[in-house]
Amino acid sequence: MIDFTKKMRQTEIKKGDNPIEIYAALDRTSLAGPLRGSQEEVLTKWYTEKIDERDVIIKLHTGEGKTLIGLLVLMTKLNKGDGPCVYICPNKYLVEQVCKEATKFGIPICTIGENNQLPNEFLASKRILITHVQKMFNGKTIFGTGNTSEKIGAIVFDDAHACLDAIRDAFVISIKRNEEKELYEKIFELFEDDLSEQGEGTLWDIKNNEDYDSIMMIPYWAWIEKKSQVLELLAKSKDKNCITFVWSLIKNSVENCQAFIKGNEIQIMPLVAPINMFGCFTNAKYRILMSATTQDDSFFVKVLGISINAIKEPIINEKLKWSGEKMILIPSLISQEFTRHSIIEYLGQMTYKFGAIALTPTWKKQEDYCEFGCIPIDKSNIYQEMNNLQRGDYGTGKLRVLVNRYDGIDLPDNACRILILDSLPFSTNMSDVYEEKARSKSHLIQKKIAQKIEQGLGRSVRSEKDYSCIILIGSELVSFIRSSLTRELFSNQTQKQIEIGLQVSEWAKEDGKELTIKETASLMNQCLKRDNGWKAYYESEMNRIEVAEKNREDELEILSLEQKAENMFLQKKYDEAANVIQSILDTIKCDKSDKGWYLQMKAHYMYHSSKIESQKLQRAAFESNFEMLKPRDGVTYKKMENINLNRIQNIIKNIQKFKSFDELMLEINRINECLSFGVTADKFEAAVGELGILLGYVSQRPDKSIRKGPDNLWGMGNNYYVMFECKSEVSLGRKEIYKSEVGQMNNHCGWFDKEYPDAHVLRIMIIPTNCVAYDADFTHDVKILRKNSLNQLKKNVINFFKELKEYDLNCLEERFIHNCLKMHDLDNESIIDKYVENPKIQKHQ
Known part of the structure; x- marks a missing residue:
């Protein structure tokens, strides 16, 4: 046998460290062609400008081949002697895909076997290790923690945003x-x-x-x-x-x-997540994060400690402004009759010759599809079902319904031609849920929500030539993407796609005729059946995208200061940590909810050094934001002013806060959607409060503001009140009102008697059943509001506000409003009598 390497000059057998040359020399399969232009451009930028930088972010459009780019970056580091190198996927499912890709390209890789040991080829810097984020980031990781952590030369995160969520979950x-x-x-x-x-x-x-x-x-x-x-x-x-x-x-x-x-x-x-315990990441020589162009990377600063410079100066392919075709349809903007339920019913009953997916934020919302024969997806069948779709096996052709899978699932081409994005997403991490509720209007929180939406939108279009019809349902989601304030939080590409969707909604109503759902569905076919006019219009509009650099200085400053405070806290420098939080309050413009949030954070830090000062800060936090913890020494209830109430004038003033009738109806529909059994208690009670204001009443939430008393209280004027105890999360199949629920209502009735001793009050429990348990008795006259009556109230509210469609909202007459209230059973007498019923007392058998 001839040793050909000995016949070559020594300089010629040196391993290459240029990723493009490395690729050219790989033993690729026949399926692997040359590098794409975008891949060459990104790799060249990294090699010539960023190769020696520790933190690098590479932002790519879907379908630009980020897997190969990441693998070639690691191959370069291996050849330069900077190993060991590891490629991290967001889940197990994608590890298999990356391994197949690497094998196709002839890239030397290894994986962790059944023995759960790090492969020798990886430790010896001979091969790239492909694994998933949960394998590295857990308390029993084979990569070691603290001072026992394995030394890593270079680490690549594939879909860094999904990896970030998994890393945070490692501490929960x-x-x-x-x-x-x-x-x-x-x-x-x-x-x-x-x-x-x-x-x-x-x-x-x-x-x-x-x-x-x-x-x-x-x-x-x-x-x-x-x-x-x-x-x-x-x-x-x-x-x-x-x-x-x-x-x-x-x-x-x-x-x-x-x-x-x-x-x-x-x-x-x-x-504060002690990420430094994972030395394999925090001490790695090089950290490369792969991110979609639609995602904002600011949050990498706080959790991962990625340098601000890396976030400000990512590697991108500037020649490609957009990728893939998304027809976004928003049925509720075409007709008010196209509610979330009506769209689910129509699309859920159909069968498809391709993959069709609905993506919901909760299991309860998934249940809404089941009555129409849709296929619920959970951890027991997700990989099988997704593999079936990717192989072209569509089974019964019914809609498949995923829950909270906004990332980590790729459904290209016919695997998903219709995607329903159902309702506003929210986190499963309780800390995030608490923060979202406490700071719902915060710029940073809204940006996180926008990122979740963009991740969801990206599930079905996975390449430059891929296309999909995406239907947005759920009033809160529609309001979020429609608002100019929140729309600017999306990437330039997604903003343009939403803009096209809003324009299509307007054009669909152009002739003034009310469309049927079937007629609206024909718009979907213009995308699915490749209508030339639609394709040309979409391409023309997308090419008009203006790539504007967004100013992120404020948010990066806030995140950097938060990280600094957290590091001080971890070092037990509590006063210094509190001072950093104070600097946020002093230098950054905060609304009341954000102010309360940061005051509570400061109070928490201060508790370790001064309990008295901490409680003072906690009181200030609660006064700024009722979602914060109530201070230990309690709060004082401020009684409602409810004598001289001009209900009609209040209604007109509230209506005139809206710029248009359509904007008003979006808000009414949002409130009505939240007034449904199965909705979380906080959202339901907030909607009851908002409905009271829109109907011209004074509205309070005592249980929210002082943590005592009923969920909701309306003042109707002339010292008359309506108090509500809301049980929105009670199952519709519940047979009776429990003794403990009756006791809770009795306590709140007692609270009202104490606070308003001379008042008249209608006491209402909103609950699906009117049967009281045999061992329970109300101490006061309590009425029940059940599902059918609640739906009738919601219908009447919708019809009342629809009466305003042909009128100038700024020139409404009191007599007209009075007559409309009467016509739709929303006058005071009807509110008191029409919707409630007496409870049924069951006798002991």
Whole structure:
């Protein structure tokens, strides 16, 4: 045998370190052609401008071949002697795909086998390790933690935003009530009194209903004071699956954790995720993050500690402004009759000769599709079903319904030609849910929501020539993408696609005729059947995208300051951490909700050094934002002014806050959609409050603002009130009102009698059943509002506001409003009498 390498000059056998030359020399299969122009451009930029920079972000359009780019970057690092190198996927499912791609291109790779050991070829820098984020980021990781962490030369994150969520989840202990009932109940009992002070009603819901989504934060002062008991409970259960992979990460810093509780789960996580425990990442020589062009990378600063310079100066292919074709349809903007339910019913009954997907944020919303024979997707069938779609096996042709899968699932070409994006997304991490509720109008929170929406929009169009029809339903989602304030949070590409969708909605109404759902569905066919006019219009509009650099200085400054405060906190420099938070309050323009958020953060930090100062700050936080923790020494209730009420004038003033009739109806539809059984308690109660204001009444939420009293209180004038106890999360199949629910209502009736001793009041419980348990009795005259009557009220509200369609909203007459209220059974007398019924008292059998 001839050793040809010996016949070559020494300089000629040196491994290449130029990624383009490396690719040319690979033993590729016949399926692997030359590099695309966009791949060459990105790789050349990295090699000539960024190869020696530690943190690099590479932003690519879908279908530009980011997997190969990431692998070639790691090959370059291997050849330069900068290994070991690892390629991180956001889930197991994508590891297999990346391995197939690497094999096709002839790139030397390895994976972690059944022995759960790091391969020698990886450790010796001979091959690139392909694995998933959960394998590296867990408390028992084979990559080691702290000082025992493996030394990594270069690490590439594929879909860095999805990886980021998984990394944060690595620090979360999730205790499911149905799996770890004893542990759940012991922690609940430990903090029950503390939680009761934060809201008796919500605590009752959590205690008595496993399917309630109401969330409470355990007060940080109670958590810190009872840390020893918590530590003992967790330590005894440290071998349980819900704890064992997190335990080593938090066991020495339990007091620095925060905890949240709902009916079926308790979550415990560090207030500040100690990412530095994963030295394999934080100490890696080179960190390359692959990101979609539609995603904002600012949040990498805070959690991953990525340099601001990397975020400001990513590598992008400037020649390609957009990729793929998305026809966005918004049925509710074409006709008010096209509600979320009507679209689900119409599309859910159909069968398709290609993949059709609905993406919902919750399991409860997934259930809305099941009555039409749609296929619910969960962890037991997701990989099988997704593989079937990618192979072209569409089964029965019914719609498949995913829950909270906004990333990590790729459905190119016929695997998904119709995508329904159903309702506004939100997180499953309770800390995020709490923050979203507390700071819903915050720029940073809205940006996170916008990113989730963009991730969802990207599931079905996976290449430059791919196309899909995307239907947006759910009033909150439609309001979010329609608002000019939140639309600017999307990428330039998505903003243009939304703009096209809004224009299509207007054109669909041009002749003034009300379209049927079937006629509206014909618009979908213009995309699906490749109408030349649509294709030309879409391309023409997308080519007009103006790539404008967005000013992110403020948000990057905030995130950097938050990271600085968190690092101070981890170092137990509590006063310094509090001072950094104060600098945010001093230098950044904050609304009241953000101000309350940062004051509570500062109060939490200060609790370790001054409990008195901490409680002063906590009071200020609560006064700025009622979603914050109620201070230990309580709050004072401010009574409602409800004597001289001019209801008609109030209605007109509220209507005139809207710029147009269409904008008004969007808000009415949003409120009506939230007034449905199955909606989370907080959203439902907020909608009751908003409805009261739109109907001209004075409206309060005592349980929210002082954590006592009824969920909602309306003042109707002349010292007459309506108080509501809302049970929106009670199952529609429930047979009776429980004794504990009756007791809760009785307590709130007593609260009202104390606060308003001389007032007249209608006491309403909103609940699906009117049968009272045999062992329960109301102490006051209580009425019941059930589903059918609630739906009738919502219908009447819609029809009342529809009367304004042909009128100038700025020139409404009081007599006209008065007559419309009467006509649609919304006058005071009808509100009191028309919608409620007496409870049925069951006799003991």
